[in-house]
Each structure stands twice: as structure tokens, then as C-alpha cells.
Amino acid sequence: xxxxxxxxxxxxxxxxxxxxxxxxxxxxxxxxxxxxxxxxxxxxxxxxxxxxxxxxxxxxxxxxxxxxxxxxxxxxxxxxxxxxxxxxxxxxxxxxxxxxxxxxxxxxxxxxxxxxxxxxxxxxxxxxxxxxxxxxxxxxxxxxxxxxxxxxxxxxxxxxxxxxxxxxxxxxxxxxxxxxxxxxxxxxxxxxxxxxxxxxxxxxxxxxxxxxxxxxxxxxxxxxxxxxxxxxxxxxxxxxxxxxxxxxxxxxxxxxxxxxxxxxxxxxxxxxxxxxxxxxxxxxxxxxxxxxxxxxxxxxxxxxxxxxxxxxxxxxxxxxxxxxxxxxxxxxxxxxxxxxxxxxxxxxxxxxxxxxxxxxxxxxxxxxxxxxxxxxxxxxxxxxxxxxxxxxxxxxxxxxxxxxxxxxxxxxxxxxxxxxxxxxxxxxxxxxxxxxxxxxxxxxxx
Amino acid sequence: xxxxxxxxxxxxxxxxxxxxxxxxxxxxxxxxxxxxxxxxxxxxxxxxxxxxxxxxxxxxxxxxxxxxxxxxxxxxxxxxxxxxxxxxxxxxxxxxxxxxxxxxxxxxxxxxxxxxxxxxxxxxxxxxxxxxxxxxxxxxxxxxxxxxxxxxxxxxxxxxxxxxxxxxxxxxxxxxxxxxxxxxxxxxxxxxxxxxxxxxxxxxxxxxxxxxxxxxxxxxxxxxxxxxxxxxxxxxxxxxxxxxxxxxxxxxxxxxxxxxxxxxxxxxxxxxxxxxxxxxxxxxxxxxxxxxxxxxxxxxxxxxxxxxxxxxxxxxxxxxxxxxxxxxxxxxxxxxxxxxxxxxxxxxxxxxxxxxxxxxxxxxxxxxxxxxxxxxxxxxxxxxxxxxxxxxxxxxxxxxxxxxxxxxxxxxxxxxxxxxxxxxxxxxxxxxxxxxxxxxxxxxxx
Numbered sequence: 001x002x003x004x005x006x007x008x009x010x011x012x013x014x015x016x017x018x019x020x021x022x023x024x025x026x027x028x029x030x031x032x033x034x035x036x037x038x039x040x041x042x043x044x045x046x047x048x049x050x051x052x053x054x055x056x057x058x059x060x061x062x063x064x065x066x067x068x069x070x071x072x073x074x075x076x077x078x079x080x081x082x083x084x085x086x087x088x089x090x091x092x093x094x095x096x097x098x099x100x101x102x103x104x105x106x107x108x109x110x111x112x113x114x115x116x117x118x119x120x121x122x123x124x125x126x127x128x129x130x131x132x133x134x135x136x137x138x139x140x141x142x143x144x145x146x147x148x149x150x151x152x153x154x155x156x157x158x159x160x161x162x163x164x165x166x167x168x169x170x171x172x173x174x175x176x177x178x179x180x181x182x183x184x185x186x187x188x189x190x191x192x193x194x195x196x197x198x199x200x201x202x203x204x205x206x207x208x209x210x211x212x213x214x215x216x217x218x219x220x221x222x223x224x225x226x227x228x229x230x231x232x233x234x235x236x237x238x239x240x241x242x243x244x245x246x247x248x249x250x251x252x253x254x255x256x257x258x259x260x261x262x263x264x265x266x267x268x269x270x271x272x273x274x275x276x277x278x279x280x281x282x283x284x285x286x287x288x289x290x291x292x293x294x295x296x297x298x299x300x301x302x303x304x305x306x307x308x309x310x311x312x313x314x315x316x317x318x319x320x321x322x323x324x325x326x327x328x329x330x331x332x333x334x335x336x337x338x339x340x341x342x343x344x345x346x347x348x349x350x351x352x353x354x355x356x357x358x359x360x361x362x363x364x365x366x367x368x369x370x371x372x373x374x375x376x377x378x379x380x381x382x383x384x385x386x387x388x389x390x391x392x393x394x395x396x397x398x399x400x401x402x403x404x405x406x407x408x409x410x411x412x413x414x415x416x417x418x419x420x421x422x423x424x425x426x427x428x429x430x431x432x433x434x435x436x437x438x439x440x441x442x443x444x445x446x
Numbered sequence: 447x448x449x450x451x452x453x454x455x456x457x458x459x460x461x462x463x464x465x466x467x468x469x470x471x472x473x474x475x476x477x478x479x480x481x482x483x484x485x486x487x488x489x490x491x492x493x494x495x496x497x498x499x500x501x502x503x504x505x506x507x508x509x510x511x512x513x514x515x516x517x518x519x520x521x522x523x524x525x526x527x528x529x530x531x532x533x534x535x536x537x538x539x540x541x542x543x544x545x546x547x548x549x550x551x552x553x554x555x556x557x558x559x560x561x562x563x564x565x566x567x568x569x570x571x572x573x574x575x576x577x578x579x580x581x582x583x584x585x586x587x588x589x590x591x592x593x594x595x596x597x598x599x600x601x602x603x604x605x606x607x608x609x610x611x612x613x614x615x616x617x618x619x620x621x622x623x624x625x626x627x628x629x630x631x632x633x634x635x636x637x638x639x640x641x642x643x644x645x646x647x648x649x650x651x652x653x654x655x656x657x658x659x660x661x662x663x664x665x666x667x668x669x670x671x672x673x674x675x676x677x678x679x680x681x682x683x684x685x686x687x688x689x690x691x692x693x694x695x696x697x698x699x700x701x702x703x704x705x706x707x708x709x710x711x712x713x714x715x716x717x718x719x720x721x722x723x724x725x726x727x728x729x730x731x732x733x734x735x736x737x738x739x740x741x742x743x744x745x746x747x748x749x750x751x752x753x754x755x756x757x758x759x760x761x762x763x764x765x766x767x768x769x770x771x772x773x774x775x776x777x778x779x780x781x782x783x784x785x786x787x788x789x790x791x792x793x794x795x796x797x798x799x800x801x802x803x804x805x806x807x808x809x810x811x812x813x814x815x816x817x818x819x820x821x822x823x824x825x826x827x828x829x830x831x832x833x834x835x836x837x838x839x840x841x842x843x844x845x846x847x848x849x850x851x852x853x854x855x856x857x858x859x860x861x862x863x864x865x866x867x868x869x870x871x872x873x874x875x876x877x878x879x880x881x882x883x884x885x886x887x888x889x890x891x892x
């Protein structure tokens with residue numbers, strides 16, 4: 001395989017919007033909606049405030065907005081800051097086997113679209129191609145690269161941002177080859193940083209550096225033309241496994257965006273099946289917490305390892321308590337950020353129910369499965385088995401689910417009517433004459 | 447070794463200027479002079495022009511200057527652009543076993559000093575500590591890290607910029623620990639890029655990202671506290687060898703800046719001993735090219751592999767022609783950029799002499815050694831043996847040599863009287879109330 005980088009570049013440059021199947025375009029709209037909700041919902045998180053305070057003095061002209069905020073910055077800083085807010089709640093989308101696709105890509109190209117007025121069609125096209133690039137590069141080294149300690153959303157994400165921004169900038173094949181090379185030599189991000197503010201910095205940094213790569217290449221800034229596949233290129237230096245066919249096979253025939261997943265609940269994936277089962281039981285039986293004698297959660301053993309905090313004291317601890325997650329799901333019928341707030345942790349109904357919940361491991365269950373047995377004071381036992389948690393590829397969130405998630409995230413930051421408008425714009429993105437409308441819809445009223 | 451990152455941070459934070467030996471301070475002034483000359487000399491190079499054209503639209507307020515130019519940018523962009531120009535001619539300083547020390551560090555802290563007015567003493571102190579950090583981190587993984595394909599000036603340089611900028615920003619121990627972690631997770635740069643514009647982008651990117659790391663840490667942006675040494679930290683992820691004692695042993699007792707070297711000639715190291723010998727012969731015997739019948743160069747075999755172009759057509763090819771380098775050294779008595787210009791390549795005296803020069807390999811000679819035998823038309827044979835080329839640690843460039851190199855580099859960009867002033871400021875850097883004077887002295891007249 002002698003021309004991996006160039007082959008990918010040639011595909012990206014040659015792709016036409018009409019080559020993208022309708023289902024992929026709709027998935028792009030779903031990803032956009034999910035991403036916008038996440039970025040708005042996290043827009044005042046401590047991590048974002050901290051980065052903004054550190055960097056505001058150095059911003060250029062107000063070319064692009066920060067989602068969920070009134071500040072505007074130059075497009076590179078906007079890409080960085082929106083990239084951070086995309087990921088800080090760990091609530092953004094996930095490719096089945098590689099990166100969080102939207103967080104490094106959409107911040108880069110939405111900023112560019114705001115500044116240079118690109119259409120919604122151009123944005124969708126660039127996004128689909130950026131996701132293709134980052135996922136394929138990631139799949140070429142997965143899982144060894146990740147196991148070695150690289151945070152693949154940062155290290156592969158930078159290729160996605162470069163490819164997508166390069167598409168909007170109308171790079172030619174040579175320039176796109178350079179853009180991918182400049183991305184390769186900026187690729188960074190260590191899993192060691194998980195648990196610190198740096199984790200969400202990674203997609204922001206990838207968005208910033210990928211956008212920079214495309215801008216440089218547009219001016220004929222050169223790089224190696226074999227940045228990905230050379231013996232000392234990205235694949236071999238950052239991984240012990242490198243399969244270039246994962247990058248070049250079936251380009252334009254299958255789309256990695258179709259393997260994208262959205263998280264319905266604001267916590268780790270291993271907790272999702274339990275929350276899902278509890279909400280289903282609640283809704284089907286109109287459960288009242290006071291009517292419940294006890295709840296037994298039957299879960300994959302890994303759940304007991306990761307989320308066994310019985311008496312969580314903070315919202316963050318609540319995300320690592322399967323007991324709290326189940327109690328909140330039954331009380332509130334949801335598993336969003338609000339259900340993991342400090343207030344929800346202290347809610348007397350939640351605390352009381354939590355104390356009546358136990359969990360047992362079952363090695364037969366996968367981590368996206370769970371069984372919940374509710375024993376009622378009236379003697380009945382209600383049971384729900386979830387084989388594939390909501391949000392997995394086998395049971396994707398519906399468009400309505402995604403709307404509801406977005407409303408939950410934007411609540412209190414932009415008005416409900418603004419959220420309605422944002423949702424409308426996302427569903428009609430491919431028809432918008434100016435994709436920057438998405439960013440403008442995400443600015444809170446003064 | 448459980449606390450490598452924190453131990454280094456503690457040293458950086460605790461160090462006082464009075465702890466730095468006088469010889470180290472003088473070496474800092476030498477490095478500053480050499481760096482300023484390189485950055486000014488390359489300030490209008492195509493690579494710099496290209497990056498500036500791509501990024502100028504996004505610059506913030508004019509907080510810091512670009513050496514050798516009239517443009518001013520925000521400090522992050524100034525660090526990036528000056529970092530590129532520092533290295534683009536491959537004429538900047540070299541640590542004996544690791545990085546090019548000045549290029550990632552000085553652009554970051556000179557920009558910061560211009561913006562926030564730090565004294566020359568503070569700049570020198572921060573610079574010495576930055577070099578210490580980047581060299582020690584580099585030495586911990588050298589040479590395996592480099593052999594794997596990492597451009598260590600980028601990957602380790604970012605630690606130097608973070609440490610030095612963090613010292614100026616007066617970070618506390620916790621913040622400095624985070625700054626080093628944020629640097630670790632931004633570390634990047636592939637040797638695959640050598641030969642393209644990306645090579646000099648690496649120290650620029652390191653200066654930019656290291657400065658960003660310090661600015662973020664100053665606002666309490668968190669990272670792993672074991673970013674360098676953790677099992678999934680920088681050392682283990684980016685190298686198969688990691689020796690943390692190289693980072694923590696004898697902190698404050700030896701200074702890596704004392705192993706810094708400066709290149710007298712604007713070409714690869716393997717050519718230096720030959721140029722050196724030719725200039726010595728020329729000066730000692732007042733050689734006139736016309737009086738020379740033939741010249742025999744006796745060189746390390748690697749010289750014949752790398753620089754055997756007999757009839758170079760461009761300045762760049764001239765750098766890979768031992769014949770041209772020797773001829774130009776005898777004709778002009780120098781080996782600067784001017785001697786590798788297209789004009790020098792075509793100079794009739796150089797062309798004529800070049801055709802009378804031969805080279806033979808001698809496996810006994812190291813690559814920093816050479817023997818030159820000149821046969822004169824009058825029958826005499828003149829010989830010069832150079833065991834250690836000028837610029838190596840065994841035979842360092844004198845202060846006067848560095849001044850002459852700087853004058854050669856700045857010629858035609860800033861005026862001779864400005865260069866005089868710049869040189870004076872560099873020698874007196876530690877006494878300057880405002881280190882930004884260095885940057886101001888490097889601005890060409892309108």
C-alpha cells in the first residue's frame with residue numbers, strides 16, 4: 001500500500017454531495033443535533049470557563065461564536081473552545097469502534113462556516129467526509145493504538161478536522177495530502193489525562209490543529225506526502241498495529257457515520273441498560289417510589305467493579321453509583337445531567353429508594369444488558385430485561401429521543417423557543433443557505 | 447521513581463536566579479544572540495511567509511513582534527511564527543544529545559516578556575530552566591524515542607516552553623505540575639516531515655502549545671499529575687526506553703545549557719570540518735584561488751554519502767556538495783547563508799576552483815574531522831587537519847564568532863547599527879529592565 005495518504009486525499013477532494021446517501025445525510029443531522037445540545041449544555045462548565053479565561057486575551061476578531069455563550073472569538077479559538085464543550089460531559093457521540101466523531105470535526109467547520117458563509121449542504125458534506133477520515137485513520141490502528149495509551153479522539157480526530165475543513169476550503173489533491181500530513185505531525189493526546197480537564201481539551205485541540213492544518217495547506221504549506229503510511233509516518237510511530245486497508249478500502253461505498261451512536265444518559269455506558277430498564281418499568285407501570293419494597297439489579301460483573309458506590313455524595317460520584325442511577329431513573333424517568341446533579345443526589349425520594357436497591361452480577365450478561373426486578377409493597381414483582389441498551393447500534397435513539405436529550409441539555413442556557421428553532425435548523429441543515437445559522441441559534445439572549 | 451513530574455515542577459518553581467552559575471548565564475546570552483540571528487535571518491523565508499499568510503486573519507491584539515519583520519501578533523501566534531523562523535535554516539543551536547534548545551523556548555518567553563514586561567534577568571532565568579526541562583525530558587527517552595520517528599525538538603521542546611513560560615507566569619508547584627502535564631498531552635512532531643515545511647513548524651508548534659500549557663495552568667486548568675512518568679504517561683507512550691532519573695538527578699547541580707552547541711556554517715554538520723580547515727588555510731596563507739592547482743579533501747566516509755554532489759545547480763544543492771562548500775570557503779573565507787546562495791553557486795571563481803577539488807574517504811576520521819591538502823601552482827603543498835570542527839563542544843565558537851554569525855544572518859534585514867545594538871543587548875540581557883528590548887531591536891526600519 002504505497003499511497004494511503006494520497007488515496008484518502010483524492011477521495012476527499014473528489015467526493016460530491018450527490019455521492020452521499022440520504023441515510024448518511026440524515027445521520028449527519030442527528031449527529032449535529034446531538035453535538036449542539038452537548039456543546040450548549042456544557043458551555044458554562046468549569047473546564048470551559050477556565051480555558052476561556054486563560055485564552056481570551058489572545059483571540060483575534062470575533063469571527064465565530066461559542067455555543068451557548070455570547071462571546072465570539074477567532075475561528076481557531078472558537079474551534080478549540082467548542083471542541084472542549086462538546087466533550088466535557090462525556091455525553092457526545094461515539095463511533096462503535098473508534099473515536100467520538102463530532103467533537104473534533106463540527107467545531108472546526110461550523111466556525112469556518114460562520115466566518116466564510118458556507119451552506120448547510122457544504123457543512124454536511126464536509127462533516128461526513130471528516131468523520132470518514134478520522135474513523136478510518138483510527139480503525140487502522142485500533143485497538144493497539146488506544147491500548148498503548150493514546151486518546152484516539154485527539155490523535156485521530158485531528159485528521160477529521162483537517163479533512164473536513166480542507167473540504168470546505170476546496171483544497172486540491174496535493175493540498176489535501178499536505179493537510180493530512182500536517183494533521184499527522186500535530187497528532188497528540190494521552191489517556192493518562194482521563195479524569196482531568198485535559199480529556200475534553202483533546203478534541204478541542206484536535207479541532208484547532210486540524211483547522212490550522214487545512215488553513216496552512218490552502219497556502220501550500222508542505223508536509224510529507226506519506227504522512228500516514230510512511231515507515232516513520234503516523235501509523236507506525238503511534239501504533240504497533242497499522243492496517244492501511246482500513247483507510248482505503250471501500251471509500252465512498254460504506255460510511256462510518258452509519259456506525260455512530262448517541263448516549264441517552266449522562267453517565268458511563270455500563271450504567272445505561274439499567275437506567276433504560278428502570279425507565280421502561282416506571283413508564284409501563286406508572287411506578288410510584290413509595291409503592292416499591294425493593295429493587296434488584298442484575299448486571300454484567302464489570303458494572304459492579306466500576307459503579308458500586310452505594311452512598312454517593314456528589315453528582316460526579318452519582319455517575320459511578322448504579323444504585324443512584326436506578327433510583328433517579330425510577331423517580332424522574334430520566335438519566336440526564338439533571339439526574340446527576342448534587343440536588344438530585346440529595347433528593348429525599350431518591351435517597352430513600354436508593355437504600356432499597358441491591359445489585360448482583362451475572363456473567364451471562366453483556367455490559368450493554370441488564371435485568372431489573374422490582375418487588376412492590378402489594379406483593380407483585382415486575383421485571384424488565386434489556387438486551388441492548390438504548391443508544392446502541394441495535395437500538396438507536398429515535399429522532400424524538402435526540403430532540404428530548406437536546407432540550408434537557410439546553411434547558412436554562414437558551415430559551416425553549418430557541419431550542420425549538422435550533423432543532424428545526426438541525427433537521428433542515430442540508431437545505432440551509434448559511435450553515436452559520438446553527439451557531440447563531442445557540443447564542444443565549446442578552 | 448514515583449513523582450517525576452512533580453519533582454521537576456518543584457525544582458522549576460523553587461529555583462532562584464542566584465542559583466544559576468555565572469557561566470550558565472553567559473551561555474544563555476550566547477544562545478540568545480545565536481537564536482536572534484537565526485530568527486531574523488529566516489524571517490522572510492518562504493515557510494514563514496506561507497504560515498503568516500495562512501494565519502494572519504486569526505491573530506489577536508499586536509502583543510509581540512515577529513523578529514526581523516514589522517508585523518506584530520498575539521503572543522501565541524508570535525511564539526509559533528518566531529519558532530518556525532528559529533529553525534527553518536537548520537542553523538540554530540543543538541544540545542549535544544537531545545533537542546535544538548532555543549527554538550521552542552525563546553519564542554514563547556520573549557513574546558510573554560514583550561507583552562507583560564519581564565526583566566532580562568527573569569527571561570534568562572526562565573530560559574535556563576526551560577532548556578533544563580526539555581533536555582532532561584528528552585534525555586530520558588533518547589535515543590529510542592528519536593529512532594522510533596519522533597522529532598524530539600517538537601516532542602520534548604513543548605515541555606521547555608511550558609516550563610519557561612510557567613516560570614515567568616510565577617506558577618506554583620501544583621500549577622507547574624499541570625503545565626508539564628498539559629505539555630505532555632500536546633506533544634507531537636514526526637521525523638517523517640523532514641524535508642518539508644513541517645520540520646520548522648515543529649518548534650513553532652511546541653512554543654505555541656507550551657505557552658498555552660502555562661497559560662492554562664495559571665488558571666488552574668488541570669491535567670494528570672504524573673503526565674511524564676505514569677504507566678500511560680508521556681515517557682512510556684512515546685518511547686520504548688524511559689529513564690526517569692535523567693530528569694530528576696542532580697537538578698540544579700548541572701545545567702544542560704552547558705552542553706549547547708552553535709553551528710558556524712549554514713549546512714549539515716558533516717561539512718563543517720572541511721569548511722573550517724579551508725578557512726584556516728585561507729587566512730593563514732592568504733590564499734588566492736588562482737594560485738591553487740588542486741585541493742584534496744580527506745573526509746569521513748559519511749561525508750561522501752551525504753554531500754557528494756559535484757556540480758550543484760541551486761543553493762540548496764550547494765549545501766549537499768562538499769566541493770562547493772570547500773571552494774566557497776576558500777574564495778569567501780566563510781560558510782554562511784550567503785555562501786550557499788544561488789549567486790555564490792554561480793560565482794565564476796567558485797565554479798573554477800570547485801572543478802579542481804577532489805575528495806577521498808578515510809575511515810579513520812570522525813564526521814567532525816577533516817584533512818585538507820592544497821597543492822599550489824608554485825609547488826608548495828599546504829595541509830590542515832581539523833580534529834574537532836569549530837562549533838563542537840571541544841572547540842566552541844567564540845563570542846566574536848557568534849557576533850560575526852549574527853551579522854551575517856541579519857545583513858539586509860535590519861541595519862548594521864541595529865545589529866550592533868541587538869548584540870549589545872544580548873550580552874547585557876541579564877541587566878536589562880525590560881527583556882522586550884530584544885524584540886524591539888529586531889524590527890526593521892520602516
